Amino acid sequence: xxxxxxxxxxxxxxxxxIGILLIVVGGVWSVMTTPVDAxxxxxxxxxIVYTEWMGRNPKIMEDQITYPLVxxxxxxxxxxxxRAASMFGMSFIFVIFNDDAExxxxxxxxxxxxxxxxxxxxxxxxxxLGPDGTGVGHVFWYTLQGDGYDLGELRxxxxxxxxxxxxxxxxxxxxxxxGGFQKQYQVSINPHKLVYYGISAMDVASALKAxxxxxxxxxxxxxxxxxxxxxxxxxxxxxxxxxxxxxAYKSTPIKLKDVADVQMSSDIRLGIVDENGEGEVVGGxxxxxxxxxxxxxxxxxxxxxxxxEKGLPPGVKIKVAYDRSDLIEAAxxxxxxxxxxxxxxxxxxxxxxxxxxxxxVVAIVTIPLSVLIGFMLVKLFGISLNIMSLGGIALAIGDLxxxxxxxxxxxxxxxxxxxxxxxx
Numbered sequence: 001x002x003x004x005x006x007x008x009x010x011x012x013x014x015x016x017x018i019g020i021l022l023i024v025v026g027g028v029w030s031v032m033t034t035p036v037d038a039x040x041x042x043x044x045x046x047x048i049v050y051t052e053w054m055g056r057n058p059k060i061m062e063d064q065i066t067y068p069l070v071x072x073x074x075x076x077x078x079x080x081x082x083r084a085a086s087m088f089g090m091s092f093i094f095v096i097f098n099d100d101a102e103x104x105x106x107x108x109x110x111x112x113x114x115x116x117x118x119x120x121x122x123x124x125x126x127x128x129l130g131p132d133g134t135g136v137g138h139v140f141w142y143t144l145q146g147d148g149y150d151l152g153e154l155r156x157x158x159x160x161x162x163x164x165x166x167x168x169x170x171x172x173x174x175x176x177x178x179g180g181f182q183k184q185y186q187v188s189i190n191p192h193k194l195v196y197y198g199i200s201a202m203d204v205a206s207a208l209k210a211x212x213x214x215x216x217x218x219x220x221x222x223x224x225x226x227x228x229x230x231x232x233x234x235x236x237x238x239x240x241x242x243x244x245x246x247x248a249y250k251s252t253p254i255k256l257k258d259v260a261d262v263q264m265s266s267d268i269r270l271g272i273v274d275e276n277g278e279g280e281v282v283g284g285x286x287x288x289x290x291x292x293x294x295x296x297x298x299x300x301x302x303x304x305x306x307x308x309e310k311g312l313p314p315g316v317k318i319k320v321a322y323d324r325s326d327l328i329e330a331a332x333x334x335x336x337x338x339x340x341x342x343x344x345x346x347x348x349x350x351x352x353x354x355x356x357x358x359x360x361v362v363a364i365v366t367i368p369l370s371v372l373i374g375f376m377l378v379k380l381f382g383i384s385l386n387i388m389s390l391g392g393i394a395l396a397i398g399d400l401x402x403x404x405x406x407x408x409x410x411x412x413x414x415x416x417x418x419x420x421x422x423x424x
Contacts, residue, residue, distance in 0.1 A: 020369065027372025030379035037294040038327035039136045040386045044080075045101055047110045048130030049073075049093040053122070062086040064122055069093055072117035076109045091127075103290050107132065131174035133287040139294045139324045140301050143179075143275060143283035146316035152266060154282040155180030157316060163284060165308045171297035173289040179273035180282035181266030185241055193259040199247040204256065207246040211235070238262050275321065283321060298325040331387045338394040342401050343367055349405055363408040370400050 009016050051065050066086045070093060073082060078101040083094040097106045107129060114127050121127070131137075144154045144162070155177065163175045189204060217229030235241055242257035256262065275281045288297045305318055312318070346363050374393050375385075383389055 023369055023372055023376075026376050027369075030372075030375040031385075034375065034379045035291065035293040035384040036296075036328055036332070037136070037139075037384050037386045038324050038331055040388045041134050041136050041384065043134040043136065045097045045099055045103060045106065047095045047097070047103075047107050049095065049110065049114065049127050050130055051091040051093075051121075051125060051127040052089060053091075053125050054089040056089055058086045058088055061089070061091050065091040065125065065127075066093065068120040069114075069117050069127060072120065073110065073113050076106075076113060078106070103132065131287055132290050133173040134290055137173065137287045137290070138285050138322075139288045140286040140298050141283060141320075141322035142286075142305070143281040143319045143321050144316060145281070145319055146313065148315060149313070151180035151280055151282055152183050154316070155182055157313065158282055158284055161311065162308055162318070166284070166286060166301060166304060169286075169297070169300045169304050171289050171292040171300060172286055174287040176285045176287065178283060178285065179280060181269070183264060184267050185235070185238065185262060186265045187241070187256070187260045187262050189260040197247060197249045197254050197259060199254060199259060204246050204260065207244050207256070208241070211244045238264060295325055295328050298323065327387075331390050332385075335390045335394050338397055339367065339371065342397045346401050346405060353409070359408050359412050362411075363405060367397060367400060371397070 049069060051061075051069070053061060053065060056064075066084045069091070070082055070084050073079075073093065073095060076095070078098045079095060080098050081096040083096065085092045085094075095106070095110055097103075111129060114129075118125075118127065144158055146154060158177050158180070159182070163177055166172060166175045187204070187208070189201060194201065194204075211233055212235045213233050215231040215233065217231065220227045220229055241262045242255065244256045245253045246256050246259065247254045272280050273283070286297075286301050288294050309318055343364050346367065347360050351357065351360050371393060374396070378385065378389060
């Protein structure tokens with residue numbers, strides 16, 4: 001079989017060159033379009049359903065949230081397993097699909113079932129899908145630093161400016177904020193004053209909810225002119241909250257400041273983020289979308305950060321805490337280094353023992369062509385270029401070199417013997 005292939009190749013050099021050209025074009029195209037990452041993604045093909053119902057214990061979450069959702073999610077095609085976890089105020093459901101199921105098809109099927117399952121949930125509880133990323137999708141971390149700014153101000157900059165700017169980057173699934181304080185208005189009610197004025201806590205809550213919204217009215221006509229009526233009710237500062245009327249006592253309006261103290265504070269924190277033991281920091285985690293090229297996503301994020309920094313408050317800077325592109329570039333550089341070293345070694349060995357340049361060229365050309373064929377197969381089977389796959393190619397180059405040298409030497413000797421017989 002091998003003799004026939006060699007014989008055909010020697011008599012059809014034009015088609016051989018066409019094949020080489022196709023291998024080069026296909027290999028280069030595969031290298032340019034195959035997703036590149038440092039870590040192989042071994043996570044399962046899953047869709048996460050997250051439901052929040054604060055203040056409820058795990059038993060209630062299990063009975064009223066987790067169980068109805070799991071029961072309704074049963075029967076979706078291509079499901080391998082469904083796992084669930086109930087905790088204080090939160091419910092997580094992991095819908096595991098078969099490996100050949102397309103991820104966005106799976107998310108659509110889960111979302112369709114959630115529309116029906118929501119009818120069995122308590123009022124006001126809405127399940128949501130997790131981001132379309134994987135466990136190794138955290139490709140870029142950054143922190144915000146600024147002298148003269150507290151952690152609450154930096155967290156506000158992250159949540160309302162930097163986060164929204166990075167979420168628009170192509171290939172980014174989510175930007176998760178961490179650290180700092182999330183600002184909020186806190187109302188501390190005095191129960192003795194509520195009893196004195198005859199006001200319930202529900203009256204206070206209803207007044208706060210009703211006075212923090214805009215309302216629309218009808219059209220008022222006067223002097224052949226139509227005026228659109230609307231009420232402006234959004235809260236802008238602490239004074240607006242203090243002036244909210246929560247009831248009446250002997251025909252006198254009772255304002256919120258009469259029964260409670262209003263202050264600006266932070267949400268309850270369950271942990272802190274420290275950087276290098278130098279103190280707390282505020283920042284974000286960029287999660288790449290499933291199947292995206294991690295290197296390209298990181299490059300786009302860096303480019304966008306350059307534009308974002310122009311709009312930051314004076315003195316605030318963005319510092320890179322983790323950048324996976326360094327590891328990706330190191331993995332690719334290792335393959336390049338191994339390829340160049342092997343080509344040099346093959347050239348020296350063939351030239352040193354055979355003293356024949358054309359034989360050395362034949363052995364050298366087989367190395368990059370074989371690597372390009374490997375990249376084409378990687379692209380064909382949907383495998384990403386990572387440390388494992390690139391390391392496998394680098395190791396395979398060693399076996400390829402040995403075979404190339406042996407075959408070149410054998411062919412050279414065969415041609416020499418044939419030439420000597422012809423001379424005789």
